Amino acid sequence: MPDFDKLRALAKETISRDDIKYLIGWRQGTYGYRTSPHFVRIPEDADQLIFSPLCSSNLATYLALAEKRPVPRGSQPDTRKVAILVKGCDSRAVVQQLVEQGIKREAVYVIGCPCEGVVDLRKLEEKYPHTLDRVGARWENGNVSLDLPSGNAVFPREEIVAGKCLTCRYPNPVIADVTLGENVEVSGSTAFEDINRFEVKSAQERWTFWRDKFNSCIRCYACRNVCPMCYCAECILDKQNPAWIQRSVNISENTAFQLARAFHLAGRCIECGECERVCPVEIPLSYLNRKLVKEVTEQFAFTPGVDPEAKPLLVGYRPNDKGDFIL
Amino acid sequence: MKLNKDKLADFLAAIPGKTIFGPQLCGETLKFTAITKAGDLCLTANNTNVPPKSVVFPQTETMLRFEQWATDIKTAEPAGEIVLFGIKPCDARAMLIVDNVFSWGVEDPYYLTRRTNSTLVGLACLDPCVNCFCTSMGGGPTSTDGLDLLLTDLGNSYLLEVLTGKGEVLCQAAGKLLCEASGADKDAAKLLQEKAAVQIRRQIDPSGVQARLPALWESPVWEKISASCLGCGICTYLCPTCHCFDMQDETEGVESRRCRTWDSCMFSEYTLHASGHNPRPTRRERTRNRINHKFSYFVDKFKVIACVGCGRCINHCPVNIDILDILSKVGEDVL
Amino acid sequence: MNTHPYIPNFATVQDTWYETYGDRCIKTFKVGFDDEEVRDSWTHLPGQCAMIGVLGTGESMISISCSPTEGKFLRFSVMRAGKVTKALHELEAGDKMTVRGPYGNNFPIDEWKGKNIITIGGGIGQAPLRPVIEYVRAKKSEYGELTVVYGARTSADLCFKGEFGELARIENTCYHLSVDVKEEGWPHYVGFVPALLMEVNPSPENTIAITCGPPIMINFVLQNLKKLNFPDDQIYTTLENRMKCGIGKCGRCNAGNLYVCKDGPVFSYATLKNVPEAFA
DSSP states (O other): OOOHHHHHHHHHHHHTSTTEEEEEEEEEOSSTTOEEEEEEOSGGGGGGEEOSTTOOOOTTHHHHHOOOOOOOTTSOOOOOEEEEEEOHHHHHHHHHHHHTTSSOGGGEEEEEOOOSOOBOHHHHHHHSTTOOSOOEEEEETTEEEEEETTEEEEEEHHHHBOHHHHTOSOOSOSSOSEEOSOOOOOOOOSOOHHHHHHHTSOHHHHHHHHHHHHHHOOOOOHHHHHOTTOOOSSOTTTOOTTOSSOSOOSHHHHHHHHHHHHHHTTTTOOOOOHHHHHOTTOOOHHHHHHHHHHHHHHHHOOOTTSOTTOOOGGGOOOTTOOOTTOO | OEEEGGGHHHHHHHSTTOEEEEEEEETTEEEEEEOSSGGGOOOSSSSOSSOTHHHHSOSEEEEEEEETTOOOOEEOOOOOOEEEEEEOHHHHHHHHHHHHHHHSSSOOHHHHHHHHTEEEEEEOOSSOOTTOOGGGGTOOTTOOTTOSEEEEEOSSEEEEEEOSHHHHHHHHHHGGGEEOOOHHHHHHHHHHHHHHHHHOOOOOOGGGHHHHTGGGTTOTHHHHHHTTOOOOSHHHHTOSSOOOEEEEEEEETTEEEEEEEEOOTTSGGGSOOTTSOOSSOSHHHHHHHHHHIIIIIHHHHHSSOSOOOOOHHHHHOTTOOOHHHHHHHHHHTOO | OOOOTTOOEEEEEEEEEESSOSTTOEEEEEEEESSHHHHHHOOOOTTOEEEEEETTTEEEEEEBOSOGGGOSOEEEEEEOOSHHHHHHHTOOTTOEEEEEEEESOOOOGGGGTTSEEEEEEEGGGGTTTHHHHHHHHHTGGGSOOEEEEEEESSGGGOSSGGGHHHHTTSTTEEEEEEESSOOTTOOSEESOHHHHHHHHOOOOTTEEEEEESOHHHHHHHHHHHHHTTOOGGGEEEEOOOOOSSSSSOSOTTEETTEETTTTOSEEEHHHHTTOTTTTO
C-alpha cells in the first residue's frame, strides 16, 4: 500500500501536466468509515487524497458519468485526459469500457492501486455502530488495521473485507500508466462455490428468495447508476415510449428490471460489487451477476475486462462455442 | 399511563377496526408494513430504511381505473382507518410538513384521506443514529409534533403520553391493559429522553441558510458537490419529506390504470420536456434544486424547512454526499 | 359533474386541422365537453391551461388557445413531441379526449383595459397568445392598439396562418410576421423575432408587452423590450415546464420557488427577473 505522501505527490505531478483535465481519487468522508470520490482539479486538491481499505467506490463509473456541457461558441472542446485511480476490479471496468469503445485509451490516464480488499462497511457497522469520528484504515500483513475512536483494532482480512474481495482474482490493476506501491498476491479462486450452493436449491426456493428481495426494491436505480458498465446514453428503464418496464413498483416490474439489468451485464460485469454495496435495501445483486459470470466462464471461457485487445463477448462468434444451452 | 410489554399484543388486538402498520424487517430491509401480530414488530431498531411516508403516500398507487374506449372512470377505494405504530418523532414531523403540499390549493384526496384516517403512535427515539440531526431542524428524539400518542420504552414497559383525541381512543380501547404510571416511571422516561437528546452529536444552525442560498446560485459549490453524485434516487426516495411523484397510464389487456409513483428531482427525466429541452440539464442544477427546494423554496411557501434531520440521505448515499456538509458549506459562504 | 381533482372530463373532438406539417407537426383540436353541466360551468381566461389526454396513454398540460369570447368550446394546438401528444394527434373529429382544468393563472387582461397591447410570439408559443388577441378583438372598443408580432423558422411553421389577414381589417390593429430565412414570395420580414420587434419599435407608453416562444427567443425579446424602455411590470410572459398533476403536488414544474402550474404560467417580468431558473 502506498503511503499518502507518495500518492499525493504523484497526484500533484499528474494534475500539473498539460494533458490532464482532472484526477479522480478518494478522500476521507464526512464521518465514521465513509470515504468519498474526490475530484482533483488543482494541485492543492491532492492534499485530501487517500487510498485505504475503506476506498470501495469504483471510480471508473465517473468516466462515463461525466456530463458534457455544450462547448461555448468559438472555443475548442477540452480533450485532455482524465486521470483516475483504480483498484484491480476498477481497472477491469476501464478495460471493458475500452473494449466496448465506451471510452478511448488516449482519454484516460490510469493510476493503478494494487488492493488487498476493501472493507464491507456493513460488517464494520455491525461491530462498531454509531461511529461518528473519522476512522482511518490500512492493510497490515494480510490484516486490516483500523484506527477507531476506541483505539486500534486489527481484523483478519477474511473477517472484514467485502465478499467480492474474497473471490477476487484481479487485485492488481490489469491496466495502468503508472502503478502505486507493490503488486499484491492473488488469492481469489475461480470456483463459484457461492453460486453452486445457490443453484442446488429448488426452483421454488430460489424464486421465493428473489421474490422477497425484488419486492424490497424501490427502483432508486442506484445499482444502475453506480455501475461502471451501465453507461448507455439512453437506458431502457427511462424510456416511456414504449415503456418496456413500467414505472409501477411491484414484483412484476421489479423483476423485469433486475433481470434486464443482469442480462445486459452478461459477459460485461467485472465484479466490482458496487451495485450490491450501494443498494439501500440490501438486495444481494452479486448473486445475480456472478451467476451470469459463471455461465460466461463455463460456456465461453471468457473473462471480461482483462484484455484491452479483446472483442466484447456478445459480438463475437467462435465455431467451437458451446451450444448445449440452446433449447 | 403505562403499558407492560407483555400486554403489547393485547393492546394491538384491542385497537378496533384499524389496520396496523409498524416497522417490520422484510429481508434485510426495515420498513413500515401491515402487521398481523405484535411479534412482527421490530421496535428496537433505528430508523427504518424506507420512511413510513410509504404508508400514507405509497410508492405506487392506482389513482384511476378505466377500460380502453370506455367513458367510465373509477377511482381507488377510499383508504380505511390505519395506525402507524412505532413511528419515530422525525417521521411524524415529516408528515406534518408533507401535509402542506397535499392540502394547499386543490386538496389531494388520496393522501389526505389516508392522513385523516391515520393515528400516529410514536416511539421516543432513545438511541438516535450517528447521522441524526433532528434537533437542528426543529424536532427532537422525543418531539410530539404530529403524534397522537407517544411511547417511551422503559425496559419492561412503555410509558404512554396521550396527545390527541385519536390517541385517547386507542387508550380507551385498551382499557384495563394500561395501568397508571408512577412518578418514578416518569422520572425514568425523562432521564432516558434527556440522554437521547445528548446522543445527537451532529448539529447545524439552519437559520442563515435560506438567506445565503440566492447569492450562491452560480457558485462553483454546486459543481463540486454534484461531481461525485451518481444521480440515483436514494436521497429523495428515502427522504420522509420528499413528495414528488410521476403519473403514468399503464395498460394490461384492455384495462388501464393511472398510477402515481414516487419520482425524484435527481433523475434527468424529471424535468425533461418532450421537446428534448431540459431546464435542469446536469446534476449540478439538480443538486442545487434539491437543496434550494428544501431550505428555501419550501420555506417561502409553507414557512417550514422540508427536512427533519432523520439522516437517511446521509446514511444511504453511496458516495457520501452529506447534507450537513452541504449546509455547512452554504453557511461558510466561502464558495 | 365530478369534483375529484384527478378525474378528467370527457370532451368530444368537433374539428381538427393541421397548423404545420412535418415531424413535429402542430395540430389544432376544437373540442366540446360531453357533460352539459361541465360545458356550462367551465370558465377560463386567456393564459390558462388544461390537462388534456388520452385514457391509457396519459395527460399533458396544454395552453387553451381560444378565448372564452369565441364560444362554448375549447381549442388546443398541440405539437407532436412526446408519448401523449403523439396519441392526441391520432384523434379525429368524433373521438374523445379527456380534459381537466382550467389550471393556472391568466393574463390580467381585464386590468389592461384602455391600454395598448403588443404580443410577441415564436412558433408554437403563439398558442397562449392567440386567446389574448381574440379576447381583445372581441372587446376592441375597450382596448387601445393591438399589435401582433409573430415569427417562425419558415412560413410553413407559422400557426394560425389564416387568421392574420382578418386582423388587418380591425381598427387600431396591425400584425408583423417574420421567417428566419429568406423565402421565395415572402412579403414580410426576414429575420428573428427579437429583431422584428426592434423594427416595429413599439412605444412603452401605456402598453403591455406579452411574449411567448422558445426560451432563447424569450430571452432576446426581453432584452429588446428593456432596450425599448418597457418597465418590468409592463412585460408578461408565460412559462412552460414538464407537469404531471397540474395542481401543485407533483413537484416538477417549479422555477425557483414558483410552481408554474399554480403560481403561473403567466408571470410579469417584474416577478420573473428575480427567479434564477425562470428562463433555464
